[in-house]
Amino acid sequence: MYSLNGKFGALVTMMALLLALLYCYISLSFRVVVTFEQEQAIANGRSAGTVRKNHVFHLVAPDHLMYKQPSIVEGRTDVVTVTPWLAPVVWEGTFNPELLDSIYRQQNISIAATVFAVGKYIMFLKDFLETAEQHFFVGFRVQIFVFTDRPNEVPKVKMAADRGVTVHAVPSSNRWQVISARRMELVQELIEQKLQGKTDYIFCLDVDSKFHNRWGTESLGGLVAVIHPGYYWDPRSNFPYERRAQSRAYVAVGEGDFYYCGGAFGGNIEEVRLLAKTCRSNFEADSADGLEAAWQEESHLNRYMWINKPSKILSPEYLWQDFKSRNREIQIIRFSGIVKNYADIRPNV
Numbered sequence: 038m039y040s041l042n043g044k045f046g047a048l049v050t051m052m053a054l055l056l057a058l059l060y061c062y063i064s065l066s067f068r069v070v071v072t073f074e075q076e077q078a079i080a081n082g083r084s085a086g087t088v089r090k091n092h093v094f095h096l097v098a099p100d101h102l103m104y105k106q107p108s109i110v111e112g113r114t115d116v117v118t119v120t121p122w123l124a125p126v127v128w129e130g131t132f133n134p135e136l137l138d139s140i141y142r143q144q145n146i147s148i149a150a151t152v153f154a155v156g157k158y159i160m161f162l163k164d165f166l167e168t169a170e171q172h173f174f175v176g177f178r179v180q181i182f183v184f185t186d187r188p189n190e191v192p193k194v195k196m197a198a199d200r201g202v203t204v205h206a207v208p209s210s211n212r213w214q215v216i217s218a219r220r221m222e223l224v225q226e227l228i229e230q231k232l233q234g235k236t237d238y239i240f241c242l243d244v245d246s247k248f249h250n251r252w253g254t255e256s257l258g259g260l261v262a263v264i265h266p267g268y269y270w271d272p273r274s275n276f277p278y279e280r281r282a283q284s285r286a287y288v289a290v291g292e293g294d295f296y297y298c299g300g301a302f303g304g305n306i307e308e309v310r311l312l313a314k315t316c317r318s319n320f321e322a323d324s325a326d327g328l329e330a331a332w333q334e335e336s337h338l339n340r341y342m343w344i345n346k347p348s349k350i351l352s353p354e355y356l357w358q359d360f361k362s363r364n365r366e367i368q369i370i371r372f373s374g375i376v377k378n379y380a381d382i383r384p385n386v
């Protein structure tokens with residue numbers, strides 16, 4: 038009887054030990070995620086508790102979803118699909134849209150987009166909104182935030198349930214450089230005052246552009262940059278980075294990865310908040326020194342992305358320019374800047 042109890046006791050001890058080990062293992066693996074979030078939170082000056090979910094690290098596909106077999110030996114060979122820091126470069130043919138959509142649909146994500154329609158730029162808003170409704174995250178919860186000095190002229194566009202437009206009035210400005218400069222400030226404020234804890238991702242887009250094809254869940258990531266269509270065949274010494282060392286947007290000759298668009302960028306709202314906050318304060322510090330970077334916010338964005346590597350890069354399919362003939366490697370144009378006459382729309386050039 039005694040010996041049986043002894044064995045039973047040993048068994049219980051063993052079980053308890055195993056459970057303790059399992060607990061340690063689980064809490065340790067969990068710690069990895071928490072640590073990342075805490076770091077982010079510290080960098081952002083917030084407590085860890087407000088970070089909602091961790092989409093990037095945990096992609097859950099629906100059970101029994103049927104789709105084309107992936108391959109690591111067949112696929113696009115005409116373009117580079119990964120950066121030297123192993124961020125994917127999104128090109129047509131590198132992703133399965135149905136698979137990605139079904140992964141993100143289960144997460145019930147919501148996406149914000151910002152667009153600035155100041156002065157005569159309001160004329161581009163109708164096409165932007167109508168084509169966004171046809172191509173931008175179709176089937177997902179999307180809120181487009183329009184910043185304009187002409188709120189009464191914002192066109193009514195019919196949108197699906199769970200999608201909408203919110204108008205924010207901003208003062209007009211007589212210099213387009215100033216309008217461009219204030220964007221980062223407004224993006225930061227929007228995230229802090231309206232989006233934190235409610236929205237998962239945000240994209241900041243140029244209004245003088247139209248969607249032509251899908252822009253969807255394949256574009257989601259922590260920090261997402263779009264390669265500028267004008268420079269990706271060029272050596273980096275040709276990139277129009279800010280080249281004065283006194284500027285906080287300075288990138289030296291021989292430095293830099295790609296030339297990224299100021300007209301489209303985004304990612305997780307915390308990452309974009311950090312980017313907007315940093316670019317804004319660098320911009321303001323430059324201003325105080327009487328400096329304006331070569332391409333204003335785009336220069337500061339490029340400097341930021343040189344140090345803070347984007348976790349996902351979108352190919353120039355994601356911001357082409359209508360006046361450019363389509364290069365061979367561009368199999369599809371998703372979003373493109375329309376041809377415009379600057380003298381007509383900018384208050385000063």
Ligand SMILES: *[C@@H]1O[C@H](CO)[C@@H](O)[C@H](O)[C@H]1NC(C)=O
Pocket residue numbers: 145
């Ligand atoms: C998705 O999130 C929204 C907003 O939080 C909520 O109203 C809706 O019920 C959610 N849908 C599902 C399927 O969980």
